[in-house]
Amino acid sequence: MFAKALLGFLLLFALFATIERRCGLHRQRLFRRGWTTDAIYYATGNLIGQGAAIAIPALLALSVLKWAVSPGLQAWVAAQPVALQLPAVVFFAELGYYWAHWLLHHVPWLWRFHAVHHSSEQLDWLSTVRVHPVDQVFTKTFQLVPIFLLGFSVETLGLYALFSSAIAFFIHANLRWRFGWFNWLLVTPEFHHWHHADEAQAHNKNLAAQCSLVDRLFGSFYLPRRRPRLYGIPESVPQAYWQQLIYPFTRHQRHARP
Numbered sequence: 001m002f003a004k005a006l007l008g009f010l011l012l013f014a015l016f017a018t019i020e021r022r023c024g025l026h027r028q029r030l031f032r033r034g035w036t037t038d039a040i041y042y043a044t045g046n047l048i049g050q051g052a053a054i055a056i057p058a059l060l061a062l063s064v065l066k067w068a069v070s071p072g073l074q075a076w077v078a079a080q081p082v083a084l085q086l087p088a089v090v091f092f093a094e095l096g097y098y099w100a101h102w103l104l105h106h107v108p109w110l111w112r113f114h115a116v117h118h119s120s121e122q123l124d125w126l127s128t129v130r131v132h133p134v135d136q137v138f139t140k141t142f143q144l145v146p147i148f149l150l151g152f153s154v155e156t157l158g159l160y161a162l163f164s165s166a167i168a169f170f171i172h173a174n175l176r177w178r179f180g181w182f183n184w185l186l187v188t189p190e191f192h193h194w195h196h197a198d199e200a201q202a203h204n205k206n207l208a209a210q211c212s213l214v215d216r217l218f219g220s221f222y223l224p225r226r227r228p229r230l231y232g233i234p235e236s237v238p239q240a241y242w243q244q245l246i247y248p249f250t251r252h253q254r255h256a257r258p
């Protein structure tokens with residue numbers, strides 16, 4: 001498992017280091033500030049975090065929310081072609097994720113956990129994984145419970161898992177590419193970088209992680225032509241991994257957000 005995670009890391013590193021170098025939006029060092037911390041998140045998230053973040057919603061769907069399962073509906077959903085199930089799973093998972101993310105931005109005690117993800121001052125593919133484990137389990141629960149209840153096929157869920165990982169790394173990457181109308185449908189680096197921008201107009205905007213159509217539906221879509229210059233938040237989140245883990249539980253100055 002460790003060898004597989006390490007190989008995955010090295011492949012992603014080689015791929016993104018190459019394209020970010022050629023097509024970067026901002027000039028920044030390859031091993032930027034916080035890179036080591038994020039590499040630790042990558043290791044712990046892969047080896048421990050992801051398991052818990054998937055097992056908890058699965059257990060919830062199988063136990064507490066068993067009453068909400070409709071075998072007839074699940075059989076009908078699973079019988080649809082994968083080409084139809086895949087866009088549906090992206091959309092329904094996004095509906096769950098969007099509201100979890102909205103709560104993380106608007107409920108002060110939840111924001112403390114989510115502030116860790118927003119503490120990156122330079123974005124690249126590896127910034128994706130800087131997520132507090134509580135944040136990770138919280139968002140995954142909202143994201144996965146609806147799709148477990150709807151009963152998508154195993155094949156669809158496998159493809160969705162691949163798509164989810166790929167798009168998460170991609171949207172954080174330091175890329176200057178423009179995506180035109182595509183930004184209205186799916187989340188892109190151009191769109192998600194605004195979510196991390198340290199500018200008042202961009203606060204609490206672009207909450208979707210995969211399907212930006214949901215931000216259009218709920219009125220939180222924000223995409224000016226210019227590009228963000230600064231990322232991060234004014235509150236000072238420590239840089240070390242262990243300090244970030246305990247940060248939400250410590251006393252710290254209250255910030256205007258949320």
Ligand SMILES: [Zn+2]
Pocket residue numbers: 101105114118195
């Ligand atoms: Zn956020």
Ligand SMILES: [Zn+2]
Pocket residue numbers: 117128172192195196
């Ligand atoms: Zn992000």
